[in-house]
Amino acid sequence: MNFFWIIFFIIDWLLFIPVAITVLYLLVFAIASLFTHKQEIPKAKQYNRFIILIPAYKQDKNIMQAINSVLGQNYPQRMFDIVVISDHQNEMTNMRLAQMPITLLTPNFEQSSKAKSLQYGILNLPQFKIYDGVIILDADNIVEPEFLDQMNDAYEAAGTKALQAHRMSKNRDTAAARLDAIFEEINNSIFRKGHLTLGLSAAISGSGMLFDFEWFKQHIMKVQNDLGEDKELEAMLMREGIYVDYFEDIHVYDEKTRRTNDFNNQRGRWAFTQLHVLVNNLKYVPKAVFGRHYDQIDKFLQWALVPRTIMMGLIMIVSLVFPFIYMSAVIKWWVAGAVVLFAFSLATPDYLVDKHWDTDFLRAPLITIWGLVNIFRIGKSETNNRLTSVGSNIKKITAITRTRR
Numbered sequence: 001m002n003f004f005w006i007i008f009f010i011i012d013w014l015l016f017i018p019v020a021i022t023v024l025y026l027l028v029f030a031i032a033s034l035f036t037h038k039q040e041i042p043k044a045k046q047y048n049r050f051i052i053l054i055p056a057y058k059q060d061k062n063i064m065q066a067i068n069s070v071l072g073q074n075y076p077q078r079m080f081d082i083v084v085i086s087d088h089q090n091e092m093t094n095m096r097l098a099q100m101p102i103t104l105l106t107p108n109f110e111q112s113s114k115a116k117s118l119q120y121g122i123l124n125l126p127q128f129k130i131y132d133g134v135i136i137l138d139a140d141n142i143v144e145p146e147f148l149d150q151m152n153d154a155y156e157a158a159g160t161k162a163l164q165a166h167r168m169s170k171n172r173d174t175a176a177a178r179l180d181a182i183f184e185e186i187n188n189s190i191f192r193k194g195h196l197t198l199g200l201s202a203a204i205s206g207s208g209m210l211f212d213f214e215w216f217k218q219h220i221m222k223v224q225n226d227l228g229e230d231k232e233l234e235a236m237l238m239r240e241g242i243y244v245d246y247f248e249d250i251h252v253y254d255e256k257t258r259r260t261n262d263f264n265n266q267r268g269r270w271a272f273t274q275l276h277v278l279v280n281n282l283k284y285v286p287k288a289v290f291g292r293h294y295d296q297i298d299k300f301l302q303w304a305l306v307p308r309t310i311m312m313g314l315i316m317i318v319s320l321v322f323p324f325i326y327m328s329a330v331i332k333w334w335v336a337g338a339v340v341l342f343a344f345s346l347a348t349p350d351y352l353v354d355k356h357w358d359t360d361f362l363r364a365p366l367i368t369i370w371g372l373v374n375i376f377r378i379g380k381s382e383t384n385n386r387l388t389s390v391g392s393n394i395k396k397i398t399a400i401t402r403t404r405r
Contacts, residue, residue, distance in 0.1 A: 005326075012322075012329050016336070019314060022305040023340045029194030030343040036193045039247060044156040048132035050080040050148065051125065051213065055117035059139035060093045062255060066141050067100060075148035077101075083125070084139075085117040114206075115229035118220050131213040138207040140255030142170055150250045151210055158245040161215045162237055164192065165208035166246075170253035175356070176263040180256040182352050183308075189347035191302070192246040201237075201244045201295040203302070206230045208252035215242075228273030231303075235281050238296040271307040278303040311340070 052070060056063045063084070070082055082102040086094055087109060097104045107120045118136070133155055137143070147165075154163055166188060169181030191203040209230070216233075223232045237244060257263045281300065288296040306314075315337045322330035 008326070009329070015314060015318070016332060018306050019311055019336055020332075022308075022311055023336050023343070025301065025305055026190055026308075026347075027339055027343040029190040029198070030346040031194075032197040033189040033194035033347060036197050036248075039249065041150070041153045041157050041247070041249075044153045046156075047076055047079045048152050048155060049130065050133050050135055050151070050210075051129075051131045052080060052082045052135045052137060053085070053118055053121045054082065054137050054139055054141075055085045055087065055114050055121070056089060056139035057087045057112050057114070057117070058089060060089050062140040063089070063093065064096065066137065066139050067097070067102060069142045069144075070137070070147075071101065072145050073143075073148045074145050075152065080148060081129070081131075083121050085121045087112050087117055113229075115220070115223045115232075118229065119223070122217055122220055134211050134213050134216045136207055136209045136211075137252070138254065141207055142253040144251060147250065147252070150247070154245070154247045154250060155210055158247075160243045160245055161212035162204065162242055163210050163245040163247060164202055164204050165210075165250040165252045166248045167205055167208050167252050167254045169256045171256055171258070172356075174258045177256040177258050178352075178356055180263055182348055184254070184256070185349050185352060186344055186347040188246075188248070189349075190343075193248065194347075195298070196246055200298050202246035204230050204234050204237075204244055207254065208250075228270075228277060231273055231277040234299065235277060238293075238299045239284060241293065241295070243295070267307070267309045271309060274303055274307060315340070 054063075054066060054070075059066075063086075067082065067084065073080070083105065084097055084102055085105045085107060086097060087107055094104065094106055105121060105124055107117065109116050133151075135148075135151065151163075151165065167184060169177065169184060172178045172181050187203070187205065195202050211233075219233060219236050220229075222236065223229045234244070257266060278300070281303070284296070285300055287293075288300065315333055318333045319330060319337060322333065
């Protein structure tokens with residue numbers, strides 16, 4: 001065997017092993033999601049007091065609809081407050097918001113992020129008001145009139161400090177939006193329903209989340225990653241052994257990206273965030289393993305999985321290229337592709353299989369490959385930004401040191 005083939009087989013297996021582990025993980029939890037039982041949530045004995053935080057960055061088109069859906073709750077109005085953190089929205093939008101029965105905050109961040117908005121919202125709450133829980137919604141979310149009633153019942157029934165509602169798509173008017181909706185529901189099945197079935201904690205998903213107020217107030221201030229505040233909060237929950245419950249029948253309708261470019265950029269940011277959170281939490285792995293903290297171990301494994309965009313891109317590229325190099329080497333990749341598609345089909349709800357399914361399915365490979373390019377582009381950009389930031393800090397420290405001398 002010459003040098004070329006040795007290198008070829010090494011690269012082949014180095015790529016395939018993490019992909020195979022990812023495929024197996026997805027398949028196990030996809031199958032588990034089929035065995036979930038409908039949750040019967042008993043009526044809560046009391047009304048908890050909630051603060052609803054809605055960070056809104058350039059969401060002038062959607063924010064009014066979101067606010068109106070929250071104001072239209074059946075829940076007693078004296079038992080919840082709404083805080084909108086309006087960041088870089090136009091003056092007309094802010095004037096309209098100021099006339100509504102909400103608390104309007106208008107920060108002007110130089111570099112905006114959801115984490116900064118949430119921190120700003122908590123810091124500017126009236127000190128004399130006491131809350132039991134904090135609910136996070138996005139500015140493009142819509143909720144049903146019974147949403148707060150359901151969240152109150154779930155919060156009391158769960159007996160935990162964190163829970164996740166069922167995010168669903170409110171729009172499926174383009175191919176990108178429909179694919180986004182499908183991937184959202186696949187996540188719900190695998191990382192929430194499937195995990196609950198096997199006794200593991202559910203993943204949180206950025207909005208439709210409820211936290212114990214005191215816990216959130218303390219921990220949101222520790223978030224430093226501007227890209228993935230939900231992942232950092234999730235890591236803190238796991239380190240403290242706090243179980244995250246998931247309630248499939250409590251719906252939050254989320255605006256899905258309509259353009260393919262936005263869809264791919266979003267996946268690129270998520271992949272980079274996943275890697276960032278994994279690297280930052282590697283130091284906690286030994287303690288989790290020796291302490292048998294299974295939720296935390298599962299979370300480490302989840303973050304270490306190959307991002308699905310990269311995985312599907314690799315499977316497609318290898319499946320097309322390897323037959324021209326060594327046919328036998330590609331068979332295992334074809335099997336992996338078939339298994340992961342089977343897992344995705346198990347995890348996709350029937351209501352999403354509509355008349356557009358076939359055409360969207362044919363477009364998916366092109367979107368995935370372009371998404372793979374975007375992931376590396378965004379990763380390079382983020383790395384350069386961080387190196388620039390580090391270099392700037394070093395220069396400042398050097399300048400201060402010279403001044404003191």
